[in-house]
Amino acid sequence: MPDRSGTHPLLDGRAGPGGEPLRLRLRRAAARLVRTRTQVVRFSEPLVSFTFDDVLESACTVGAPILEEAGVRGTFYCAGNLGKGWAGPPLASPERTLALHRRGHEVACHTYSHRAVWSLSPEALAQDIARNRAHFTGLAPDMALANFAYPFNTTSLRAKRQLERTFATCRGGVPGVNVGRIDLGYLRAVELADDFTDRAAIRAWIALAVRERGWLIFFSHGVAQVPEPWGCHPDLLRFAVAEARGQGARVVPVGEAVLRAAGSVSAEPQRESVP
Numbered sequence: 001m002p003d004r005s006g007t008h009p010l011l012d013g014r015a016g017p018g019g020e021p022l023r024l025r026l027r028r029a030a031a032r033l034v035r036t037r038t039q040v041v042r043f044s045e046p047l048v049s050f051t052f053d054d055v056l057e058s059a060c061t062v063g064a065p066i067l068e069e070a071g072v073r074g075t076f077y078c079a080g081n082l083g084k085g086w087a088g089p090p091l092a093s094p095e096r097t098l099a100l101h102r103r104g105h106e107v108a109c110h111t112y113s114h115r116a117v118w119s120l121s122p123e124a125l126a127q128d129i130a131r132n133r134a135h136f137t138g139l140a141p142d143m144a145l146a147n148f149a150y151p152f153n154t155t156s157l158r159a160k161r162q163l164e165r166t167f168a169t170c171r172g173g174v175p176g177v178n179v180g181r182i183d184l185g186y187l188r189a190v191e192l193a194d195d196f197t198d199r200a201a202i203r204a205w206i207a208l209a210v211r212e213r214g215w216l217i218f219f220s221h222g223v224a225q226v227p228e229p230w231g232c233h234p235d236l237l238r239f240a241v242a243e244a245r246g247q248g249a250r251v252v253p254v255g256e257a258v259l260r261a262a263g264s265v266s267a268e269p270q271r272e273s274v275p
């Protein structure tokens, strides 16, 4: 069993088990629970988004074509400087990322340095985000990086507030369907990884999204015949895409779901609330 202890630089969503200091756990919990950018959304049809973090080359060469074969597109949360010191599976080259963009996929932001956002000062976080934007707009000026995913799926309230002023949405890794009053600063998402998600669970999550006419976001990393512990087999991705479409959901990138949410949103003032 691969190490899932949270020490791996790409183990999004599983940082800090066991010996994590209490103050960090409280910080993470507060960011999850205190909803700072809520909107009530009512979609005209259920939505499913497929997202990939970091981004690994296999997400581009294997994952993206699976989406394209089904006539849909995904969202790829990229970190421009992730390769520094990285000894894992190959990361996407700039050319691969540009090709994704040109094929209609959404390139989104995952910080430049892939450091936990709560560990950076406001100034350092702003610089990091600006650097990532510059990195990708240098590839294509219209690569807007409108949406964000937290590295390691972890944040603090302070960083969350800062980032949600910059991006249309920020995505975490707490499983759930985004429906009703949703927090655009901490979108819920379900992990699509063979070690953690089986077909029955995928089917059930999609059924829930369809039943509630909500927005289900899957997140994964690499897509390979022998998937990394945080990645998925091509067959699992293919199954999830087919299941989403078969159950009547529309598969869209995050950015398109945001537009659909904006078009159907109830006019309620934003306020903080704890569920």
Ligand SMILES: [Zn+2]
Binding pocket: 010, 012, 053, 054, 110, 114, 150, 151, 152
């Ligand atoms: Zn990541």
